Amino acid sequence: MDISTINSVSVNLENYFIKIQDMDFSDKALTRYIKASKSLISCLTQVCDDVMISCPKRMISNLDLILDGKKDKHFFNTCIYPELEHLIYICRNSHLVSRHGGARPNSGRKKEEATKQIRVPESLYALINDLKVAYKDLIEEDKQILCSSLRDIITTAEFEGIETNRVYDERHTGV
Secondary structure, three states, rough: HHHHHHHHHHHHHHHHHHHHOOOOOOOOOOHHHHHHHHHEEEEEEEEOOOOOHHHHHHHHHHHHHOOOOOOHHHHHHHHHHHHHHHHHHHOOHHHHHOOOOOOOOOOOOOOOOOOOOOOOOHHHHHHHHHHHHHHHHHOOOHHHHHHHHHHHHHHHHHHHHHHHHHHHHHHHOOO
């Protein structure tokens, strides 16, 4: 919600509360103004959620008490109206409230390519890390060449590993 919308909602809510203050609490229009006020408070709650979650909820439940006839005008003037002024102050100044902490949309380092986390033996860490750093600085064509070369190395290692295992088996097991 932008600041002009917050101000507009706040002004309407203030006007409703001023009308409620001046009304006779037996007036039928009271219900309409309180219901409209509750809906505006709910709108402001979206802005104030991170600042003060309990105030709007408490105000709405207190307005329900007035609608049910359990509270009177004195309660409205001494409890609810001061909370309203505080709520409006917080909402109007919410853009000034520090938003430090937590994730913010589009913040942080931009990733060029999706990544995956893997575990490697410590003996290979420096080598793989150097490979990763070098890979990041390559142009796309060189990246493809490097990947192809790595696949060849892996294929060769797998083949030689099979040969090595066969020779080992022949020497030690007689198979």
